[in-house]
Amino acid sequence: MAILTYSDEKRLFRGNQENFIDLIRTGEEKGVLVYVMTTSDFKLTGKSAVGFSYHFQTKSWKKELLPLPHVIYNRIPYRKFELLPEVQQIIQTCMKHGQIQFFNPAFFNKWTLFEWLNKSKETQEFIPTTQKLTTSDELEKLLQKHPSLYLKPIRGKAGKGIMKVSRVQDKSKSRRFQLSVQDKTKSHISRYTNVVQLWTQIQDMIGTQDYIMQQGITLSNYKQRPFDLRVLVQKNGLGEWNIAGVGARLAGKMSITTHVPRGGSIDDPAKLLGAGFGTLGTRKILRRAKRVALIIAKQIEKSSGTMLGEMSMDLGVDGNGQIWFFEANSKPMKFDEPHIRKKSLDNLILYCIHLSKISAKKPKAAGSVKKKASKSAPQKASR
Template sequence: MRKRYTIEIAETSKLIVYCPQELLQDKVLKRIAFGSKAIEVDFIPHPKSRDSIVIGKEIQKLLLFPDFAIRLHVFVEEHVLNIGPLVGIFTAGFTPFPLRPIGDRTNFFSKLLSVKSKVGAIPFVFGEQHINWDNGTINGYFYHNHNWQTIEVPFPHVIYDRLPNRKSERNPKLAEVRERLQKDYLIPWYNPGFFSKLDVYERLQQDNSVAIYLPETHSFTSFSLIEDMLSKYGHIYLKPINGSLGLGIHQILYDKIQTEYYCRYQDRDGVNRLRKFSSLEGLFQTVLAQRNLDKMIVQQGIHLLRHEQRPIDFRIHTNKDATGQWHVTAMAAKIAGLGSVTTHARSGGVIKTVSEIFQKEECQLFTEKLKNAALQLSNSIANNMEGFIAEIGFDLGIDKHGDVWLFEANSKPGRSIFNHPELKDFDQLTCKLSMAFAVFLTEQSILYPEDVIQW
């Protein structure tokens, strides 16, 4: 069981650290470290306290330790007392406005940073422009006492990747920052990158324990592929391989009796459309002429459960905790908007709790099925994808037979479900565990660096 200690700042310039006797038993401590900064100090048993570590103003200055009264974790290795973790949250899209330094996402980051006392970590937000490579420091954005402030701190123990979109992820400058901090400074990153739908599908397909959740999926190759899948399933979905927010998704249906094709999609003006065609070629020439079909996938259509005649799918959030174990942290039902091809809010979708749309027995049954599937899928993705993955947002469906299907896994899930009043507590839980995993990863990187370093 890890123990946390209150870090107290004393008015002294001496390089002496007063710490509980239990930290000195059988250990010869010579240095104290915070993030990438470490200095030699003398260690003396604290005469009174069993849960406080006292450092002087000079040590605080040399370590660049913020003036926060907070209980932190301690990791002892190789005669070094590491206090922390110091967690860097890497993102882009900063603004010059002090009250909204990260624009529309400022509110999310303020919630994320507000869990520091509960978790026992010191998190901050930064971008590539805030790094001082020569000094090995970062001018990070901290949220403390309901205010944003910038504080110079050392390079962090670990970094949580919160780049906002694929465009920023592809930015060579930002990619270089990640590579440099990982390889030159050996700082572990978690939740790096956005998932590709096809990549996730192909990797999970190799795992027999989760293959049952996968709808048949292929990269687009020809009209004959679509004809074959329409004859097999009655309807299919065309999706961008790297899409998000439900953008660019088309549902194609085939009426065997009338031998007609239907296409449901959202047009460029945001209007939900359903159009009829006598041939598949005509459908593509009219609706999909401007699409790069080489970057689309074709996916089996599922006959989903419905609520008030509208299809339902489910958003499930999973997070790893401070011991590295997966938990389901949030679950919501998403009901498709009228005539919409997806359940996204921007297409008229509505968020409900699972208990709002199912009777008690059904609710328990479906909740258990969705939880089990999400945890199995989380473990499989974490084991089969590169990097440290500590949170996932799943879009899962349940068909009319009660079987669970995976539609999408998101490494940086949207947070629209937390607008529902009954899901606000789960919003904080996902933030808490996102930071709690940093404690686990920091401990692993200090005690077992050979298992953590990503060459």
């Protein structure tokens, strides 16, 4: 298996090296040769490929000729790399390759995710009402339907650029809108008398970026700090979707999101849910969250028209125990919970073994297209 990433002059290549090393080790345990391939050394003709193998004894990377991979695991970090024409071309080559299985071809974006999930009856109910952020009139209309809205960059991650707008009543009844803007670890709050003022401020913050506005969900909280669930969904050794684990992220005291770098913390979902829903309620909610995550993963894969092997999902739980989908990520960050971490590495290698068996069965004819990808036009990286 080749882990595909972007090259870097100083560090050889981008991406989380520790993560790659863990995967290489897990591969070794299960008899799979795993190495790192960069977009600048990419070549799939001939019998071998150029890649970086890891030498555990010397703790060093060595660039060498390695056997062509059966499977390519896409870990190109950042959309800006993925969108480069030369990288796009490599992705297309991988997707169309007759003998190589390539999964997770592109980043998701929050608007297409919404469109994909909103068109299926099965997933619709878990999606907060979402629209593109276009005009102050539209913002005002949606704000009349919901007491608070989340504004999020379509291509954002890790809480960057997230804002929350709420309707408020202050004593003089003059300041009707509150805007919370997520900064490094806190959110800054300001108030506005009318939508025009609010809109001016929002436009100032978003510049030319595309945004969505989304119904704000009142998350369940633990000691007054809201939390949400992070679910890792992966395919297993049979090529079937399953849940690698469910973690929880507790928001920082002054934060409107739950990201750890923004003051949030990792915690045990059963403990956090248990405080509000009791043991039985918690069991029910976790079971429901897992079921919902699987339904959503299948719908995302189907709508994307591409082959996917894993994704992480942010799910909210409201005061009634209802599950809400916030987003899915096709390049999941490493989970720090040891049991989820182990399962995630095992799943990836087992899925890779599963895929390599499919590769072996593929006809040698050039230009044969993968079963899943052939259902619709190969998907371009999300823009």
